[in-house]
Amino acid sequence: xxxxxxxxxIPIIKIGNYLIVxxxxxxxxxxxxxxxxxxxxxxxxxxxxxxxIDISVLEMVDSFIGRMLSGMASMASIMDTAxxxxxxxxAVAITLVELGLEMPGVDTALNMENGMEMLEKRLREEDxxxxxxx
Amino acid sequence: MSxxxxxxxxxxxxxxxxxxxxxxxAGDLDARINSETxxxxxxxxxxxxxxxxxxTDELKQREKMQKEVEDxxxxxxxxxxxxxxxxxxxxxxxxxxxxxxDNVLILPVIGTLDSQRTQIMMENLxxxxxxxxxxxSILDITGVPTVDTQVANHLLKTVTSARLLGAxxxxxxxxxxxxxxxxxxxxxxxxxxxxxxxxxxxxxxxxQNKRTDDIKLQSLYINPNEKEE
Amino acid sequence: MTxxxxxxxxxxxNLESENDIVMARQLVRHYAKQLRMGIVDQTRVTTAxxxxxxxxxxxxxxxxxKIFSGLVDEKDALIITCSDSGPGIEDLELAMSDGYTSGMxxxxxxxxxxxxxxxFEIQSKVNVGTTVRIIKWR
Numbered sequence: 276x277x278x279x280x281x282x283x284x285i286p287i288i289k290i291g292n293y294l295i296v297x298x299x300x301x302x303x304x305x306x307x308x309x310x311x312x313x314x315x316x317x318x319x320x321x322x323x324x325x326x327x328i329d330i331s332v333l334e335m336v337d338s339f340i341g342r343m344l345s346g347m348a349s350m351a352s353i354m355d356t357a358x359x360x361x362x363x364x365x366a367v368a369i370t371l372v373e374l375g376l377e378m379p380g381v382d383t384a385l386n387m388e389n390g391m392e393m394l395e396k397r398l399r400e401e402d403x404x405x406x407x408x409x
Numbered sequence: 410m411s412x413x414x415x416x417x418x419x420x421x422x423x424x425x426x427x428x429x430x431x432x433x434x435a436g437d438l439d440a441r442i443n444s445e446t447x448x449x450x451x452x453x454x455x456x457x458x459x460x461x462x463x464x465t466d467e468l469k470q471r472e473k474m475q476k477e478v479e480d481x482x483x484x485x486x487x488x489x490x491x492x493x494x495x496x497x498x499x500x501x502x503x504x505x506x507x508x509x510x511d512n513v514l515i516l517p518v519i520g521t522l523d524s525q526r527t528q529i530m531m532e533n534l535x536x537x538x539x540x541x542x543x544x545x546s547i548l549d550i551t552g553v554p555t556v557d558t559q560v561a562n563h564l565l566k567t568v569t570s571a572r573l574l575g576a577x578x579x580x581x582x583x584x585x586x587x588x589x590x591x592x593x594x595x596x597x598x599x600x601x602x603x604x605x606x607x608x609x610x611x612x613x614x615x616x617q618n619k620r621t622d623d624i625k626l627q628s629l630y631i632n633p634n635e636k637e638e
Numbered sequence: 639m640t641x642x643x644x645x646x647x648x649x650x651x652n653l654e655s656e657n658d659i660v661m662a663r664q665l666v667r668h669y670a671k672q673l674r675m676g677i678v679d680q681t682r683v684t685t686a687x688x689x690x691x692x693x694x695x696x697x698x699x700x701x702x703x704k705i706f707s708g709l710v711d712e713k714d715a716l717i718i719t720c721s722d723s724g725p726g727i728e729d730l731e732l733a734m735s736d737g738y739t740s741g742m743x744x745x746x747x748x749x750x751x752x753x754x755x756x757x758f759e760i761q762s763k764v765n766v767g768t769t770v771r772i773i774k775w776r
Binding site: 301302335370373375 | 657
Binding site: 359360361362363364365366367368369371372373377378383384385386389390392 | 531532535536539542544566569570572573575621
């Protein structure tokens, strides 16, 4: 894999059925867009059923990154993959709401463990539905 | 006594009166003429002394009053400082967030809510949610007499922010008066889970807890694929 | 706009690339922290700056940000001025209304930033440029 030293890349880790993305840097807009397509590519490649995006170290989410995250969730959802945003800081949440970005329809979790449980639950519910319909 | 001597004497006395008056004007309130001779002029001198006496009394009284007022003022300022301090303390104290059960936080709110207090409350609650990892919190407003648009919006903001963190926030104890105000103000609280009493909210929270526990157990012991067979 | 006499300039940054936006908002966060603002206020003002700078970058291709501390209406404040020499805004009222976007898919920018700060002043002249000043009490 070619590594461009000038481009910070955010690593995407696959564990079981899930992808884990931990955003550790203050992203500029291009990097945010790049991350979005990177995750979608990875979903297609691995057939992951869920994505956990950890933003616990992000000190700021502005409207651009906010819309990138919620857009990401809708796009993944069309690809039949659930996205959970994990670990948002209280100050970030308050600011986002005041900004007018309430991110309806985006699943959130306090920590990775809760996020993982949410994905498991969703996956199992879907399994059960498939069985019932057969 | 010669006429001339008399006139110089009188002139001296008038000079003295002038000097004394000048001294009083300059602030020396102890200056008096204290004439020892008795004649037509001494009446005037005595009268002037009396006037100075009166003036002195008046001035002393005024000074005393001024000092009293100043004392009172500084006392009031002191008290005001204490009040502000206590208000700040109260703000901190008035939003005690406590964990009452596995996964459940309660924030009982008592007294009038203003914008500043609601703001501090919201920050406290959200911090506590992250700190404890509790996914359900109950905001009990039984002790709140009224809410206005701003406060209702802050409550709404708290619930929405909590959701962004990944936690659910229930508001309990909405009195008929508050329900009426909220609807009259046209505030939409339909996106919020509200419960009539703290007890109802607790029951709801426990059920929610039990559901997650059940799911956890299920995922540990039962594989859905085997269940069908 | 409010006068800027007796304000202490804390820092400034020229805006030329997208990465400068990131650096500028980190600068703002740094000074907000230094002025002992609460964590939520730090985040509010940083986010507001991010919105303003993105607008500036998208519409004017760049600009400059200056950060001051000083007294406004006898209260301690953090004052931030963002100015560009871009096309300017024709209808300020429209640009400040919620949900308005001029095609870049924004619509949160200016009104969003306004909601996050205590005072928001904007001046714009078509073909000359736009200056926005935001003030947050400490």
